[in-house]
Amino acid sequence: MKEVSKLLDYRPEIKVVDATLRDGGLVNNFYFSDEFVKNLYNANLRAGVDYMEFGYKADREMFDESKFGPCKFCDDEYIRSVVGENNTDLKIAVMADVGRCNYKNDIHNRDESPVDLIRVATYLHTIPTAVDMIEDAKKKGYETSCNIMAISNAQESSITAALDILGKSPVDVIYIVDSFGALYPEQIARMADLFCEFADKYGKRVGIHAHNNQQLAFANTIEAVGDGVDWLDATYSSMGRGAGNCAMELLLGFLKNPKYNVYPAIQFIEKHMTKLRESGVVWGYDLQYMMTGLLNHHPNPAIQFTNAKRNDYAEFYKEIIVQD
Amino acid sequence: MKEVSKLLDYRPEIKVVDATLRDGGLVNNFYFSDEFVKNLYNANLRAGVDYMEFGYKADREMFDESKFGPCKFCDDEYIRSVVGENNTDLKIAVMADVGRCNYKNDIHNRDESPVDLIRVATYLHTIPTAVDMIEDAKKKGYETSCNIMAISNAQESSITAALDILGKSPVDVIYIVDSFGALYPEQIARMADLFCEFADKYGKRVGIHAHNNQQLAFANTIEAVGDGVDWLDATYSSMGRGAGNCAMELLLGFLKNPKYNVYPAIQFIEKHMTKLRESGVVWGYDLQYMMTGLLNHHPNPAIQFTNAKRNDYAEFYKEIIVQD
Numbered sequence: 001m002k003e004v005s006k007l008l009d010y011r012p013e014i015k016v017v018d019a020t021l022r023d024g025g026l027v028n029n030f031y032f033s034d035e036f037v038k039n040l041y042n043a044n045l046r047a048g049v050d051y052m053e054f055g056y057k058a059d060r061e062m063f064d065e066s067k068f069g070p071c072k073f074c075d076d077e078y079i080r081s082v083v084g085e086n087n088t089d090l091k092i093a094v095m096a097d098v099g100r101c102n103y104k105n106d107i108h109n110r111d112e113s114p115v116d117l118i119r120v121a122t123y124l125h126t127i128p129t130a131v132d133m134i135e136d137a138k139k140k141g142y143e144t145s146c147n148i149m150a151i152s153n154a155q156e157s158s159i160t161a162a163l164d165i166l167g168k169s170p171v172d173v174i175y176i177v178d179s180f181g182a183l184y185p186e187q188i189a190r191m192a193d194l195f196c197e198f199a200d201k202y203g204k205r206v207g208i209h210a211h212n213n214q215q216l217a218f219a220n221t222i223e224a225v226g227d228g229v230d231w232l233d234a235t236y237s238s239m240g241r242g243a244g245n246c247a248m249e250l251l252l253g254f255l256k257n258p259k260y261n262v263y264p265a266i267q268f269i270e271k272h273m274t275k276l277r278e279s280g281v282v283w284g285y286d287l288q289y290m291m292t293g294l295l296n297h298h299p300n301p302a303i304q305f306t307n308a309k310r311n312d313y314a315e316f317y318k319e320i321i322v323q324d
Numbered sequence: 325m326k327e328v329s330k331l332l333d334y335r336p337e338i339k340v341v342d343a344t345l346r347d348g349g350l351v352n353n354f355y356f357s358d359e360f361v362k363n364l365y366n367a368n369l370r371a372g373v374d375y376m377e378f379g380y381k382a383d384r385e386m387f388d389e390s391k392f393g394p395c396k397f398c399d400d401e402y403i404r405s406v407v408g409e410n411n412t413d414l415k416i417a418v419m420a421d422v423g424r425c426n427y428k429n430d431i432h433n434r435d436e437s438p439v440d441l442i443r444v445a446t447y448l449h450t451i452p453t454a455v456d457m458i459e460d461a462k463k464k465g466y467e468t469s470c471n472i473m474a475i476s477n478a479q480e481s482s483i484t485a486a487l488d489i490l491g492k493s494p495v496d497v498i499y500i501v502d503s504f505g506a507l508y509p510e511q512i513a514r515m516a517d518l519f520c521e522f523a524d525k526y527g528k529r530v531g532i533h534a535h536n537n538q539q540l541a542f543a544n545t546i547e548a549v550g551d552g553v554d555w556l557d558a559t560y561s562s563m564g565r566g567a568g569n570c571a572m573e574l575l576l577g578f579l580k581n582p583k584y585n586v587y588p589a590i591q592f593i594e595k596h597m598t599k600l601r602e603s604g605v606v607w608g609y610d611l612q613y614m615m616t617g618l619l620n621h622h623p624n625p626a627i628q629f630t631n632a633k634r635n636d637y638a639e640f641y642k643e644i645i646v647q648d
Contacts, residue, residue, distance in 0.1 A: 002510045184578070185509065185543060186326045186550060214574055215536075219509060219543030226510060249611065250538055253618040254508070262618075263641060269611060270637040287573065287593060294577040294586070313594040317587060 002226045010257040013230045015050040018248060019209070021071045022053040022095050023233075023240035028281045030055055030069035036272055037071070037082050040236070043268035045090050047252055048259040051117055053093040054079050059102045076113045086114050091143075093117035096133055098126040103133050110141030117143040120171075124154050127162050131169045138170040145173035145231070147209060151191065152182040152296050163195065167202030173231050174204055178220060181213025181243055181293035185223040192227035207231030210246045212238055212285050213293025217246040222254055236265060237273040239281075242299035242306075243289035282306055287313045291320060326550045334581040337554045339374040342572060343533070345395045346377040346419050348563035352605045354379055354393035360596055361395070361406050364560070367592035369414050371576055372583040375441055377417040378403050383426040400437045410438050415467075417441040420457055422450040427457050434465030441467040444495075448478055451486050455493045462494040469497035469555070471533060475515065476506040476620050487519065491526030497555050498528050502544060505537025505567055505617035509547040516551035531555030534570050536562055536609050537617025541570040546578055560589060561597040566623035566630075567613035606630055611637045615644060 044052045055071030070078045074094045092115050118137035122130035134144045176191050195206045208224040210217040234251040238244035252262040288302035368376045379395030394402045398418045416439050442461035446454035458468045500515050519530045532548040534541040558575040562568035576586040612626035629640050
């Protein structure tokens with residue numbers, strides 16, 4: 001049983017990462033207004049959030065610029081138009097997906113960029129490319145993290161092998177990513193134990209990125225905090241693909257470090273997130289996401305179900321269990 | 325760390341209690357259609373649910389019958405009109421609130437009633453009356469449980485004293501009730517430990533009734549399962565007062581006893597719960613409930629905020645923190 005003191009106290013090493021523009025952008029093709037992005041930046045500053053992820057460094061050869069908002073590509077100029085020289089304690093992050101980012105060309109040296117942290121997202125079978133991207137970003141002067149996606153259907157032996165490779169790489173933070181929203185807190189505890197073992201050995205930090213398919217994104221995140229995980233992803237109003245993520249407002253309410261403040265998060269949600277929902281942008285817990293989470297499936301069929309405005313949940317359940 | 329085998333296996337002692345009509349009735353004054361109630365009974369039968377709570381045994385001297393649906397009063401005749409002789413494995417429960425139930429008159433002998441279980445709900449300071457109600461119900465032949473409400477702002481010494489009194493009473497099951505949705509899983513673990521200590525000593529079972537103010541109702545319920553709590557309250561689509569309860573669909577998906585089946589729950593939600601929401605009945609996680617949960621307050625101000633259709637969340641936060 002964890003100590004009471006841990007709930008009343010805090011670890012100064014904990015970092016909160018706002019992933020609203022990046023994971024949230026997946027549900028509105030990154031069409032955020034300038035006002036939204038500027039207000040989000042200010043909310044993060046006032047709330048004491050440590051990192052703000054602006055979006056993806058997506059390859060323009062693969063993605064048509066006319067079909068996405070600027071956070072899909074995260075040009076330095078765009079970010080600078082929001083944050084200026086960013087002389088603040090809030091650091092800027094972008095995500096680079098293995099296989100979807102022309103990192104050698106599109107990621108410039110850190111001294112020319114407002115970005116501080118490159119977050120490399122990879123599946124287990126693309127770890128060597130992820131390491132190449134991490135080394136490239138490190139050489140350019142960035143902090144780096146690596147998100148190992150979809151671990152809930154991976155064997156522990158593969159995860160262990162990946163952690164050993166990443167341990168030897170120059171990456172700073174290794175993330176547990178429950179892409180399918182399939183893991184229960186007991187499994188998160190076990191995963192955190194494994195990740196922390198390698199992190200301790202190689203001098204890295206561990207992070208968590210949770211999904212809310214089974215209404216466990218916040219629960220899994222605070223389970224991980226109790227297990228020694230320091231980097232915590234969250235999004236305002238849980239905005240994110242499918243069932244969404246750990247809610248920033250819940251996380252800021254939970255954390256006891258005096259630098260965090262939930263009130264600016266409440267103000268931002270009142271002003272912007274409610275409007276976004278009313279404009280027709282859809283995310284969050286619903287039965288179809290519960291089902292894919294429960295079955296440890298990728299949420300894509302559930303997202304298609306949502307986009308088609310279907311509500312024949314029982315039929316959908318039958319469709320996906322025959323694919324099991 | 326809990327054992328993996330516990331996640332893959334099950335304890336046959338676990339009982340699932342459907343509280344949809346009772347806790348859900350608090351948001352629509354118990355106006356459920358006969359079709360809804362009959363379909364819910366059938367869904368519970370098919371899903372393998374162990375107990376179905378029909379509502380309250382409310383005192384007609386205190387509550388005006390014309391302002392509530394029949395589940396507020398749970399007359400034996402009403403329940404019988406739904407379940408007949410109920411020759412099934414699904415048992416029937418009703419809740420009797422201390423101070424709001426004329427139990428000596430309104431609860432008849434079990435052999436004249438379709439009800440199996442009387443659930444006595446009490447605050448810590450009314451335990452002696454709760455014990456009198458338990459003894460009355462036992463004498464009449466019922467199974468009994470006792471819900472100790474609002475424990476999140478009680479001192480452990482008071483809870484311990486109450487557990488000792490209840491331990492010596494004829495009650496069968498003692499419930500942990502997180503009325504304010506304020507407890508984190510680590511606190512549930514500690515509470516479960518305390519309740520189970522007394523339950524073991526006196527030969528009782530322990531139950532949990534969680535609220536979803538911080539999106540932790542399901543997480544807290546499965547934490548409790550891992551800690552030896554056997555009786556689990558849930559409601560379809562989390563329907564319940566304020567932020568609602570542990571979702572039945574999540575709980576049935578999680579439990580591994582082959583007698584449980586999530587599919588009838590999905591069918592029931594598709595057919596009935598969506599319609600109920602569309603008809604204007606409001607419940608579930610929202611910022612105002614997160615705030616009262618976080619501050620360990622009664623949800624009443626948040627319910628008033630909801631009923632007034634307010635959306636000035638930041639103003640509400642300021643109102644409730646000055647009451648702290």
